[in-house]
Amino acid sequence: MRLDKFLKVSRLIKRRTLAKEVCDQNRVEINERPAKASSNVKIGDKLAIRFGQKIVVVQVEEIKENPRKEEAASLYRVIGEVPVPRDEKEEEAYIRGN
Incomplete structure:
Protein backbone atom coordinates (compact mmCIF):
# COMPACT_ATOMS: atom_id res chain seq x y z
CA MET A 1 0.00 0.00 0.00
CA ARG A 2 1.21 3.53 -0.72
CA LEU A 3 2.54 5.46 2.26
CA ASP A 4 0.16 8.41 1.86
CA LYS A 5 -2.85 6.09 1.70
CA PHE A 6 -1.69 4.12 4.77
CA LEU A 7 -1.29 7.34 6.78
CA LYS A 8 -4.84 8.29 5.85
CA VAL A 9 -6.60 4.94 6.40
CA SER A 10 -4.78 4.43 9.71
CA ARG A 11 -5.91 7.92 10.71
CA LEU A 12 -2.38 8.99 11.64
CA ILE A 13 -2.99 11.91 9.25
CA LYS A 14 -6.50 13.13 8.51
CA ARG A 15 -6.39 13.63 4.73
CA ARG A 16 -4.41 11.95 1.96
CA THR A 17 -3.39 15.26 0.39
CA LEU A 18 -2.00 16.36 3.75
CA ALA A 19 -0.15 13.03 4.06
CA LYS A 20 1.39 13.63 0.63
CA GLU A 21 2.51 17.13 1.63
CA VAL A 22 4.10 15.82 4.84
CA CYS A 23 6.01 13.21 2.82
CA ASP A 24 7.10 15.82 0.26
CA GLN A 25 8.55 17.89 3.13
CA ASN A 26 10.77 14.91 4.16
CA ARG A 27 8.98 14.56 7.49
CA VAL A 28 8.34 10.80 7.16
CA GLU A 29 10.84 7.94 7.20
CA ILE A 30 10.33 4.24 6.56
CA ASN A 31 12.90 2.03 8.27
CA GLU A 32 15.23 5.00 8.87
CA ARG A 33 15.13 6.17 5.23
CA PRO A 34 13.35 9.26 3.89
CA ALA A 35 10.13 8.22 2.18
CA LYS A 36 8.06 9.61 -0.65
CA ALA A 37 4.27 9.49 -0.68
CA SER A 38 4.41 6.72 -3.28
CA SER A 39 6.70 4.50 -1.18
CA ASN A 40 5.37 1.02 -0.50
CA VAL A 41 4.45 0.19 3.12
CA LYS A 42 4.39 -3.40 4.34
CA ILE A 43 3.80 -5.18 7.64
CA GLY A 44 6.73 -4.78 10.01
CA ASP A 45 7.91 -1.43 8.62
CA LYS A 46 8.87 1.22 11.16
CA LEU A 47 7.55 4.72 10.36
CA ALA A 48 8.93 7.88 11.95
CA ILE A 49 6.62 10.87 11.43
CA ARG A 50 7.54 14.40 12.43
CA PHE A 51 4.51 16.29 13.79
CA GLY A 52 5.54 19.85 14.67
CA GLN A 53 7.77 19.59 17.74
CA LYS A 54 7.60 15.80 18.19
CA ILE A 55 8.45 12.62 16.31
CA VAL A 56 6.08 9.66 16.53
CA VAL A 57 7.51 6.22 15.73
CA VAL A 58 5.05 3.47 14.82
CA GLN A 59 5.32 -0.07 13.51
CA VAL A 60 2.94 -1.30 10.81
CA GLU A 61 0.96 -4.24 12.22
CA GLU A 62 -1.68 -4.77 9.53
CA ILE A 63 -2.69 -3.39 6.15
CA LYS A 64 -6.34 -2.94 5.12
CA GLU A 65 -7.68 -0.98 2.18
CA ASN A 66 -10.79 0.41 3.89
CA PRO A 67 -10.80 -0.20 7.64
CA ARG A 68 -13.63 1.04 9.81
CA LYS A 69 -12.95 3.80 12.30
CA GLU A 70 -12.73 1.28 15.15
CA GLU A 71 -10.16 -0.82 13.26
CA ARG A 86 18.49 19.12 18.36
CA ASP A 87 20.62 17.27 15.81
CA GLU A 88 20.44 14.30 13.44
CA LYS A 89 22.49 11.97 15.67
CA GLU A 90 19.93 12.24 18.47
CA GLU A 91 17.11 11.52 16.01
CA GLU A 92 18.84 8.45 14.55
CA ALA A 93 19.62 7.09 18.02
CA TYR A 94 15.99 7.39 19.05
CA ILE A 95 14.60 5.77 15.91
CA ARG A 96 17.02 2.84 16.24
CA GLY A 97 16.13 2.46 19.88
CA ASN A 98 19.57 3.19 21.36
Whole structure:
Protein backbone atom coordinates (compact mmCIF):
# COMPACT_ATOMS: atom_id res chain seq x y z
CA MET A 1 0.00 0.00 0.00
CA ARG A 2 1.21 3.53 -0.72
CA LEU A 3 2.54 5.46 2.26
CA ASP A 4 0.16 8.41 1.86
CA LYS A 5 -2.85 6.09 1.70
CA PHE A 6 -1.69 4.12 4.77
CA LEU A 7 -1.29 7.34 6.78
CA LYS A 8 -4.84 8.29 5.85
CA VAL A 9 -6.60 4.94 6.40
CA SER A 10 -4.78 4.43 9.71
CA ARG A 11 -5.91 7.92 10.71
CA LEU A 12 -2.38 8.99 11.64
CA ILE A 13 -2.99 11.91 9.25
CA LYS A 14 -6.50 13.13 8.51
CA ARG A 15 -6.39 13.63 4.73
CA ARG A 16 -4.41 11.95 1.96
CA THR A 17 -3.39 15.26 0.39
CA LEU A 18 -2.00 16.36 3.75
CA ALA A 19 -0.15 13.03 4.06
CA LYS A 20 1.39 13.63 0.63
CA GLU A 21 2.51 17.13 1.63
CA VAL A 22 4.10 15.82 4.84
CA CYS A 23 6.01 13.21 2.82
CA ASP A 24 7.10 15.82 0.26
CA GLN A 25 8.55 17.89 3.13
CA ASN A 26 10.77 14.91 4.16
CA ARG A 27 8.98 14.56 7.49
CA VAL A 28 8.34 10.80 7.16
CA GLU A 29 10.84 7.94 7.20
CA ILE A 30 10.33 4.24 6.56
CA ASN A 31 12.90 2.03 8.27
CA GLU A 32 15.23 5.00 8.87
CA ARG A 33 15.13 6.17 5.23
CA PRO A 34 13.35 9.26 3.89
CA ALA A 35 10.13 8.22 2.18
CA LYS A 36 8.06 9.61 -0.65
CA ALA A 37 4.27 9.49 -0.68
CA SER A 38 4.41 6.72 -3.28
CA SER A 39 6.70 4.50 -1.18
CA ASN A 40 5.37 1.02 -0.50
CA VAL A 41 4.45 0.19 3.12
CA LYS A 42 4.39 -3.40 4.34
CA ILE A 43 3.80 -5.18 7.64
CA GLY A 44 6.73 -4.78 10.01
CA ASP A 45 7.91 -1.43 8.62
CA LYS A 46 8.87 1.22 11.16
CA LEU A 47 7.55 4.72 10.36
CA ALA A 48 8.93 7.88 11.95
CA ILE A 49 6.62 10.87 11.43
CA ARG A 50 7.54 14.40 12.43
CA PHE A 51 4.51 16.29 13.79
CA GLY A 52 5.54 19.85 14.67
CA GLN A 53 7.77 19.59 17.74
CA LYS A 54 7.60 15.80 18.19
CA ILE A 55 8.45 12.62 16.31
CA VAL A 56 6.08 9.66 16.53
CA VAL A 57 7.51 6.22 15.73
CA VAL A 58 5.05 3.47 14.82
CA GLN A 59 5.32 -0.07 13.51
CA VAL A 60 2.94 -1.30 10.81
CA GLU A 61 0.96 -4.24 12.22
CA GLU A 62 -1.68 -4.77 9.53
CA ILE A 63 -2.69 -3.39 6.15
CA LYS A 64 -6.34 -2.94 5.12
CA GLU A 65 -7.68 -0.98 2.18
CA ASN A 66 -10.79 0.41 3.89
CA PRO A 67 -10.80 -0.20 7.64
CA ARG A 68 -13.63 1.04 9.81
CA LYS A 69 -12.95 3.80 12.30
CA GLU A 70 -12.73 1.28 15.15
CA GLU A 71 -10.16 -0.82 13.26
CA ALA A 72 -7.85 2.06 12.26
CA ALA A 73 -5.78 2.02 15.46
CA SER A 74 -5.09 -1.71 15.07
CA LEU A 75 -3.16 -1.09 11.84
CA TYR A 76 -0.13 0.19 13.76
CA ARG A 77 1.58 0.05 17.15
CA VAL A 78 3.09 3.18 18.67
CA ILE A 79 6.71 2.48 19.59
CA GLY A 80 7.44 5.89 21.01
CA GLU A 81 7.09 9.63 20.92
CA VAL A 82 9.88 12.12 21.49
CA PRO A 83 10.46 15.86 21.16
CA VAL A 84 12.26 16.89 17.97
CA PRO A 85 15.98 16.33 18.60
CA ARG A 86 18.49 19.12 18.36
CA ASP A 87 20.62 17.27 15.81
CA GLU A 88 20.44 14.30 13.44
CA LYS A 89 22.49 11.97 15.67
CA GLU A 90 19.93 12.24 18.47
CA GLU A 91 17.11 11.52 16.01
CA GLU A 92 18.84 8.45 14.55
CA ALA A 93 19.62 7.09 18.02
CA TYR A 94 15.99 7.39 19.05
CA ILE A 95 14.60 5.77 15.91
CA ARG A 96 17.02 2.84 16.24
CA GLY A 97 16.13 2.46 19.88
CA ASN A 98 19.57 3.19 21.36
